[in-house]
Amino acid sequence: MIACTATFGEEADRVLVEGVAPHALTLPAVRAATNLAPAAQNAAVLDAEVVLGQPSPEDLLVAPRLRWVHLNSAGYTRYDVPEVRAALAARGVALTTSSGVYDDPCAEHALALLLAASRRLPECVELQLGGKAWPSKAVRGRSALLRGRRVLLLGFGAIGRRLSELLGPFGVDLAIFRAHPRGDEPGRVVGPEALGEAFAWAEMVVSTLPENEATRGLVSRALLDRMQADAWFVNVGRGTTVDQGALVDALAARRLGGAYLDVTDPEPLPPDHPLWTAPDCWITPHTAGGHRGEMVALVQHFLANLRRFERGEPLVDRVV
The missing domain is CATH 3.40.50.720 (NAD(P)-binding Rossmann-like Domain)
Incomplete structure (x- = not known):
């Protein structure tokens, strides 16, 4: 039965x-x-x-x-x-x-966020909503290519593996944090002892981490403080893996290029939560796996x- x-x-x-x-x-x-x-x-x-x-x-x-x-x-x-x-x-x-149902949509969602960050799409949306400005030269100067960028992927389950495949044609320099390397990773593998250096190295950090005892709060204040001032943090894993207070502080102080979050802690995110108004923080309501x-x-x-x-x-x- x-x-x-x-x-x-x-x-x-x-x-x-x-x-x-x-x-x-x-x-x-x-x-x-x-x-x-x-x-x-x-x-x-x-x-x-x-x-x-x-x-x-x-x-x-x-x-x-x-x-x-x-x-x-x-x-x-x-x-x-x-x-x-x-x-x-x-x-x-x-x-x-049901990992096999969610690997494609979550990976495509993460790729879309990486491309949006590189091409300054949120900035252009703000310009349109804020007065239809046309600062073409300034936006072009801040835009970047995803091709060849340094990407740190946190986690290598079904979603992380699919995202690595989608990133392949862009020729990114990929590093992968994985608790138990298996030798089949399509990039440099980073262990816990080298995670700080990897955060400092990366131009984009993408988390697909699940929630468990080892991952809760793993993206700590110390790691966020190592990130470059123009680096982006993307989370399509679980909100509980991130020190959200530290992330808010880093964004408020402009110590990060920005963040894209599909997951938060708690969910739904309360209307008065500071992440909603943090500079260069863009939130999708846990929709990465949906289609x-x-x-x-x-x-x-x-x-x-x-x-x-x-x-x-x-x-x-x-x-x-």
Whole structure:
């Protein structure tokens, strides 16, 4: 039996119902509309062999028939704790994510932000809204090429890997911070001991980091203080990985060229938060992973993994 604790909308729900056949599917009366909502306990999980959505970690610890959990998100912070990992591993329960749905949109979003920063697009928008000025010579003089620039990529999961591929044609000088190098990185690998030097070296720092014990607050005041005065910081990972107070201070003091943030802490960002008015800070409301077909793509990703599960083949995006 398959239990789904998330709702995807009418079209995607129809694809799910049709696609799971001949398996029994339970759709509880209350399902989460967003994967950012707190994971509520649900009785349907306790009878399921397969769960799709964001089930409560407490339910996963006691569900007796459970064999596989598929998350409708790329992140898995609430499940990435020793107790849950150990319990799932001990019982042979697989945990997979939807990273394969979000790598392209998040990587394209990050690339768009890097290009916007290089080509001074926000500045041009401000000129249009602020009085239709035409300082062509000044803006041209401040514009830059993305080609050949020094880019530090924080994290090399599915999103980071895809972004590195998109950056390939631009010939950037790429450095990659990765906690556990594997030798397949398309650029110089930076360890924790060299992160300060890497921040000082980079013209653009892009974070795709997930949230966990090792990454919370990793982008610290000390690291931000090492950045060049015209460097840009881009975050499409998690807001909790950044010391936001330090980022506000750096922007206010003009010690950074600017920042593009798709994620903040908390979310939604309160209207009176200083990031909204910080100089050269541009915010998108956690939309990097979104696209028109997102919900159907999430269901199709699960269904493709379900076929693998049925055949006993390795599951895609498996983390446990």
